[in-house]
Structures are given as structure tokens and as C-alpha cells.
Amino acid sequence: MLTSRRAELGLRRAFLLALTGAVLTGCSATLPVEQRMSLPGLPERVELTEVPFYSQDDHQCGPASLAMALNWAGARTTPERLVPQIYLPARHGSLQPELLVATRRLGYLGYVLEPGLDSVLLELAAGHPVVVMQNRGLGWYPVWHYAVAVGFDAGHQEVILRSGRQKRHVVSLRVFERTWRRAEYWALVVLPPGEMPPTARESPYIQAVLGLEQLGHWRAAALAYRAAVARWPQSLSARMGLGNSLYATGDLAGAQQAYRQATLDHPTAGVAFNNLAQTLADQGHWQEAEQAAQRAVSLGGPLLASYKETLRAILARSSQ
Amino acid sequence: MLRLSHAMKAVSYLAIISLLGVGLFVPIAQAGLIGTEAIVNAADAHSDRDRVKKLLAREDIRNQLLALGVDPDEAGARVQGMTDSEAQTLAGKLDQLPAGGGVVEAVLIVFLVLLFTDIMGFTDVFPFVNKPAR
Structure with a gap:
């Protein structure tokens, strides 16, 4: 009896040792951690003290973290109000894409950063808090967690988080990078539309604004596209998006201006002429509208059938 | 219960496909503005097969949200707010992705x-x- 109990204890000890051994080798394989909290032009220390804090209730770090980011951006919401939008009761947690959906439902821009520490540091330096996902446990025993990065200290190599029940969780870069890497460096900024993440790239940014469009947040989309046009003046998508959002809010003059600029920057883009033609027609400029529609049809492309319909409708209306 | 939900799934798929079937006979080309989505994602042409796939993905997510305890009204709104690419990422994986x-x-x-x-x-x-x- 005694021996079997001892054997059992021994087995347990061996198991524990094996486990920790596996853990240590698993982690040391990924070492050394790059200590690269030094970018040219980056301040030594940043802390966004104005980011509000919501303490996490059971399992609800997702709603709490998103509420902090949204309220910082200007939305008025609470973790309680976000729970039905992003919480999955049976999973005891929230999924990353659903954080984005909830953000855009409130008319705010959610942008997922390029994976890596540089993006987070640059956003923090620009004054933007960053929602991060971490696996605070281990690969074989994940403890998925959302927190909000609100600062860093390059001298002490530390990251400052609003996390769980802690308003100010200071964690060494080494520990933070390990836990964050296990969640594939997922990081999200939540911004009032019109404010541009300094690390944004054109294509994913436009996709983010498209999400706002899809939910009918046209004013927000117009602001976001205007910022995109300022950053990427030659972007056809941004210019057309600006025109379309202004059109949807009833600002035909603004839309016309955006489409016209698109035809100048992209003289072979039939779609720019097509939308310009429609807007001119709505304003009663029939002759100009017809010219633009003709141009779209002669340029052709995959949307030719639509251009032809536009032209046909304009000819029918102008002859009335 | 399981059999019933399978049957319901089949019925809803049939409904979607028949709705789309009606759409097939309507001319797709429309006069007027061309939306930003069509401009940005011009590469992936919106074939009918694509549309069916996207609708099925959304239906699948809604069912999974319900199965994971989300309120029915809220589940619809949550799916509606997703972009097509988000829906594609999530479909069939709500019980596996990190929460x-x-x-x-x-x-x-x-x-x-x-x-x-x-x-x-x-x-x-x-x-x-x-x-x-x-």
C-alpha cells in the first residue's frame, strides 16, 4: 500500500519534471528574445494615462479591453453593453474578429496592426492605445487574454498594460513578448474615423473602412477615406470610396469632386467615369454626364455591362 | 435533436439556393454608382457560386453562435457586421479559434x-x- 503510494508520488514528480522540462526547452528554443525597444525617433517613455480603466469581471477581458479602447476613442459604452456583442458564453471568451465587428457597429475604425513590436511602439508614440491578445499560459495550456497596452519604458525595457483587474500592470518586455508571441502578435487600434494609424498600410486600411461602409456608417467612412486620400493621394480605392461615401450622405458636389479627381489620376479607370457620370446626371448636367458615361463604356473592363446600363439610363432621362 | 438541426440546416441551405436561383435570372448589370467593394475587390469576381459560399458561411456562423450560447437577435447582428473575409475566417471555427x-x-x-x-x-x-x- 505504502509502496504503491510512493510509486504514485514518484510518477507524479517525474511527470511534473517532464512537463517543466518540456516547457523550458520549448521556450529556450525561441530565445534569445529580441530586445529592440529602440526605434529612431521613438521617445524613451510613453504612458497614455488618459486611457480609462474597466476592471475585468469573470472571463470578460474582451469586453473590458474593448470598452477601454472605445471610450478612449470617444464612444460611450461599457463592458456590460459589449458583452452581448462579443462574448461567447460556451467558450468563456471573445474571438478577435468579433472585437472588430463590435468596433465598427459603433462607427469606429478598428485596424489590426502588422505583427511585431515596432507597430505597437509607433502607435503608442502616436498616442493610440493598443488592444493586444496574449497567451499568458503555455502552448499546451493556453490562457488567452486581452489587455490594453498604454505605454512603454525603453530604459527599463517595460510595457505598461491595463490588464484584468490591474489598472497598471507593468511587465518586462521579455515576458510580454513571450506571452504576446504565443498569440501571434495580435494587436488592434480603435480610432475615431479620420484618425490614421501611423503604421497603416493602404490595402488593409481600405478593407477596414469598407466594413464601416457595409454597416451604413457613411459619415464615418467619408472621414476615414478622406484621411486615406491625404496619406495615399494616388489610391483609386480611397478616392472612389470617398466619392461613394459622400454621395451616400447626399453631398453630390463633394462626390463629383472626388470622382473627377479619380478620372484625372486614373484616366483609364472606367469606374471613375461611370460614377462621375451618374453624379453629374443626378445634378442635371446631362451633357457632361453623357460624355463621362461614353468614356466609361469606351474604356470597358469587367464592369462594362454596368457602364452600358448607366449610359442607357442617362440617355433615356436626358431625352425626356 | 441532432437530426432535427441537420434537417433545419438542409432546409435553410435549400432556401438560400432557391433565393439565389431567382437572382440568376435577373440581369446583374445595374445603372448607376458602382460600390467601393466592387472596385476594391474587383479581382474576386462575384460569381453566383461565390455568393452561395458566402451566404452559407454566414448561416454557418449564425448557427454556431447560437450553439455557443449567444442570444438569437444578437447573433444575427453579429454576423451582419462581419465582412466577407471575416465570415470566411470564422465559418466552422468558432469553437477552435482562441477565445x-x-x-x-x-x-x-x-x-x-x-x-x-x-x-x-x-x-x-x-x-x-x-x-x-x-
Whole structure:
């Protein structure tokens, strides 16, 4: 009896040792951690003290973290109000894409950063808090967690988080990078539309604004596209998006201006002429509208059938 | 119960497909503005097969949200807010993707291992552990 109990204890000890051994080798394989909290032009220390804090209730770090980011951006919401939008009761947690959906439902821009520490540091330096996902446990025993990065200290190599029940969780870069890497460096900024993440790239940014469009947040989309046009003046998508959002809010003059600029920057883009033609027609400029529609049809492309319909409708209306 | 939900799934797929079938006979080309989505994602042509796939993905997500305990009204709104690419990412994976909840529901041995790794600075589970700086 005694021996079997001892054997059992021994087995347990061996198991524990094996486990920790596996853990240590698993982690040391990924070492050394790059200590690269030094970018040219980056301040030594940043802390966004104005980011509000919501303490996490059971399992609800997702709603709490998103509420902090949204309220910082200007939305008025609470973790309680976000729970039905992003919480999955049976999973005891929230999924990353659903954080984005909830953000855009409130008319705010959610942008997922390029994976890596540089993006987070640059956003923090620009004054933007960053929602991060971490696996605070281990690969074989994940403890998925959302927190909000609100600062860093390059001298002490530390990251400052609003996390769980802690308003100010200071964690060494080494520990933070390990836990964050296990969640594939997922990081999200939540911004009032019109404010541009300094690390944004054109294509994913436009996709983010498209999400706002899809939910009918046209004013927000117009602001976001205007910022995109300022950053990427030659972007056809941004210019057309600006025109379309202004059109949807009833600002035909603004839309016309955006489409016209698109035809100048992209003289072979039939779609720019097509939308310009429609807007001119709505304003009663029939002759100009017809010219633009003709141009779209002669340029052709995959949307030719639509251009032809536009032209046909304009000819029918102008002859009335 | 399982059989019923399969049957319901089949019925809803049939409904979607028949609705789309009606759409097939309507001319797709429309006069007027061309939306930003069509401009940006011009490459992936909106074939009818694509549209069916996208609708099925959304239907699948809605069912999974319900199965995971989300309120029916809210489930619809949650799916509606997704972009097509988000819906594609999520479809069929809601029970596998990492769900951030931040709480350890652990047995003692896991607690001990995590405590140890916390002290070593490999993990950051327990706020009461002082992690080493390097």
C-alpha cells in the first residue's frame, strides 16, 4: 500500500519534471528574445494615462479591453453593453474578429496592426492605445487574454498594460513578448474615423473602412477615406470610396469632386467615369454626364455591362 | 435533436439556393454608382457560386453562435457586421479559434506548473508573481 503510494508520488514528480522540462526547452528554443525597444525617433517613455480603466469581471477581458479602447476613442459604452456583442458564453471568451465587428457597429475604425513590436511602439508614440491578445499560459495550456497596452519604458525595457483587474500592470518586455508571441502578435487600434494609424498600410486600411461602409456608417467612412486620400493621394480605392461615401450622405458636389479627381489620376479607370457620370446626371448636367458615361463604356473592363446600363439610363432621362 | 438541426440546416441551405436561383435570372448589370467593394475587390469576381459560399458561411456562423450560447437577435447582428473575409475566417471555427477570457480554470498540477513558469518569466498568469526583468 505504502509502496504503491510512493510509486504514485514518484510518477507524479517525474511527470511534473517532464512537463517543466518540456516547457523550458520549448521556450529556450525561441530565445534569445529580441530586445529592440529602440526605434529612431521613438521617445524613451510613453504612458497614455488618459486611457480609462474597466476592471475585468469573470472571463470578460474582451469586453473590458474593448470598452477601454472605445471610450478612449470617444464612444460611450461599457463592458456590460459589449458583452452581448462579443462574448461567447460556451467558450468563456471573445474571438478577435468579433472585437472588430463590435468596433465598427459603433462607427469606429478598428485596424489590426502588422505583427511585431515596432507597430505597437509607433502607435503608442502616436498616442493610440493598443488592444493586444496574449497567451499568458503555455502552448499546451493556453490562457488567452486581452489587455490594453498604454505605454512603454525603453530604459527599463517595460510595457505598461491595463490588464484584468490591474489598472497598471507593468511587465518586462521579455515576458510580454513571450506571452504576446504565443498569440501571434495580435494587436488592434480603435480610432475615431479620420484618425490614421501611423503604421497603416493602404490595402488593409481600405478593407477596414469598407466594413464601416457595409454597416451604413457613411459619415464615418467619408472621414476615414478622406484621411486615406491625404496619406495615399494616388489610391483609386480611397478616392472612389470617398466619392461613394459622400454621395451616400447626399453631398453630390463633394462626390463629383472626388470622382473627377479619380478620372484625372486614373484616366483609364472606367469606374471613375461611370460614377462621375451618374453624379453629374443626378445634378442635371446631362451633357457632361453623357460624355463621362461614353468614356466609361469606351474604356470597358469587367464592369462594362454596368457602364452600358448607366449610359442607357442617362440617355433615356436626358431625352425626356 | 441532432437530426432535427441537420434537417433545419438542409432546409435553410435549400432556401438560400432557391433565393439565389431567382437572382440568376435577373440581369446583374445595374445603372448607376458602382460600390467601393466592387472596385476594391474587383479581382474576386462575384460569381453566383461565390455568393452561395458566402451566404452559407454566414448561416454557418449564425448557427454556431447560437450553439455557443449567444442570444438569437444578437447573433444575427453579429454576423451582419462581419465582412466577407471575416465570415470566411470564422465559418466552422468558432469553437477552435482562441477565445480571450483571461481566467485560468486549472487543476492543481497545472497551477503549480504555471506558477513555476511565471516565476521563471515564461508566462504571465498570476499577478502576484514578480517576474524577473531579464
